Amino acid sequence: MSTSPTSSAVPPPRDIWYLGVDGGGTHCRARLYDADGRVLGQGHAGSASLRFGVSHVWQQVLAATHEAVTAAGLPLASLSRVHAGLGLAGAIDATTWREMAAYPTPFASVCVRSDAHTAVLGAYEGGEGGILIVGTGSCGMAHVDGRFSSVGGWGFPLSDHASGAWLGLQALREALLCHEGLRAPSLLAERLLDEFGHEPARLAKWQTDARPRDFARFAPAVFEAADEGDILATALRRRAIDDATLLARGVLDLGVTRLCLVGGVGRALIPHLPTWLRQRLTEPLGDATQGAFLLARRLTVRERTS
Template structure:
């Protein structure tokens, strides 16, 4: 695998035949392939590419998603030098992770890296001022104000932060299952659903938790929704998740001046649980995080910059 030149290199950058937008999080990676005229050609998916789960894994899954996008387009994967890559990755705000990721990058003709929150915001509001709360495996709120300022809240990472997220819900669901197992609380529908998934004995639950990370805890989140009607503890978790989203919105836009886009699989699913004032501010996203990643790399092609966090 060839390596890309240092950002400070004076080597001339060739024109890209293909632009590729990447949305990478703690559960999966999506790649969208477009040609130099902006025509969408194909899309592919692979495993997680959040940088907190490892740089080698991130690049492996990014490359798999890119290959899948070329395959979906009926094309042989192009040489790296013919591709410009825009990436929005969870964990890219951590400098050491970002530096390791960029240092091991293949030799794409252009590479632009941002956080997944930044590309989600750019895609949701087509580069205009607005706010997003992205809720999936993790949770992050980000606002771009009319004066160009950006404010963020939540998104401190699992397990200490990311309130309202799938991993957060799954962790709390496991706690409920453990408490019910040893008699500290009643065994409701949610606890029994977790036992069916993770194991019905103390040894099985301990083994599951020993090997579980952010992605695996997030896989328990659907059980909370599925048992809400029959379990007051599940209903309370969803109410708490909605409150966490509401608090995130207030923190990033305290004057409630900007349109709000709820993004991510759980963001849309939790919208009905929000208070009326928050729901009234919600708008349909203009685009997704991949649109934002493509916008990012187009901007860098027009005005070359060293890759980094916008």
Template sequence: MARDGHCPQFLVAVDGGATGTRVRVCDAGGRPLGEGRAGPSSLTLGVPAAWESVLAAMRAAFAAAGAGAPEEGAIRLAAGLAGALCAENRAAFREHSPLSGAELTIVTDGYASLIGAFAGAPGVAVAVGTGVTAYALHPGGEVVQASGWGFPVGDEGGGAWIGHRALQAYLKWRDGRRTAPSRLFETLPERLGASLGDIQAWLRKARSTEYAALAPLVVAAAADRDALAEEILREGAAEIAETIDAIDVSTAGLPIALLGGLAEVFGPRLPERHRARLVAPRGNALDGLVRLLLDRSMRSGGAS
């Protein structure tokens, strides 16, 4: 129940990362009514920017649902956000909430993906998009997490990491420190600019999203058997495999679900011991957040 003793009219699930934000509006029973999208809402990019994207996606979702702006206290919101591992980020996001009277639950986007991928059952969920987050739920209820530290210090195997690796190789090639050719050295200047000044200007402004935007160039080059691109993706797969091994220490091995925009890229490149345990995810982060909202509703109802 909501704080005033009445059930909320809407359940709102927010999946936010460095690339974009998705919102699903459901009725009080969890039935989907509409979805909306907007720009990035990773807390690493700043709380005001995150809320701006969340609100834009919410407006689109309520419009798709054929509903107007919700009344005060009419929603319960669960947000799975990149950067939510940091308690200060979570506190700031809650403190700056413009949704008066709304109940707000904040978890990481990776944890939301874990719950969605296995519908609350044990398993390993690795979300590979701009960054990488990996969570395991063990049969005893223990939740273990790895990666998700953020670019550039972590998130190895993610889109930003891939773009960064490609750019490093390109700059070495420009300097004459690398002589092996690559298709990437032809396509990267189209994004960065060809002159030294263009590249330096790009680097000054680039964040994780800009580096991740270079990853499709690597994927396309690897499809054409470009040696450098294949090497980068092979290294990324090894990083993801290492991350899985760090959180799944069970004897039999938990089922593994890959999620995110690069899931199909890395699935076939994982070691055989991991490929054998790959399963199709039962749902995504939004499904996981709705499940969390419903579980909270049932617990509240049982206690009232």
């Protein structure tokens, strides 16, 4: 996957733009770049996880894109000269990538990978290394010898260890037990049940349509209550620490020496990780949107030179 010497011999054309999209379980971010990587405009939309289907994701991506193109002062017609790179939660296999890329859109080209793939590209500016995303969902990715290998990331509720969605689900589960007197009273349980008027039946109905991001909304309350010494919250945070450590070890075992830990829950976990792991952590050079730009540009450069 490294850029071949010939590619730099071809000067990038002037009126081609690149779109980097980072689509997660809660947000979708789009950034428009020129061929030199300068940001021209940004846009934002809602959940763009592929678990909700190709057409839903494209709706979100196009909404964010229109905002970015408008912010850049370009007409929407210029999308026909935009190469789009998409890093999407739930884009777990080549079938999904192709299905997403085959959708009719106004773009010059579309390349799809998982959000972890673009995140690791962004974090090391296209270089090698490992990443662990822990946000609404979770996924680890290692970029070694030009290959990308993942750890976890198979979605909620079967995977997504340490993620906000899983943490929120566990917290609400335990809160119900506290409410029924089957566990010791807890500050965290009280706060969570507050949101449902302390009526389990309301919570029971809510769960039927609850999506990963709905569960993840309760993760910050766990960290807050843990900081205040709540026993239940501390135990839940402990489980998230262990799960994140397990995934991090999995990424390191794929042969990388450095690891970026990103995502809201991931950042909150850092101070609590074991020392050996904290010593392997490094700060990302760029974000997943930047990585999606690199994905789009690398692909078009390769196409033009091959």
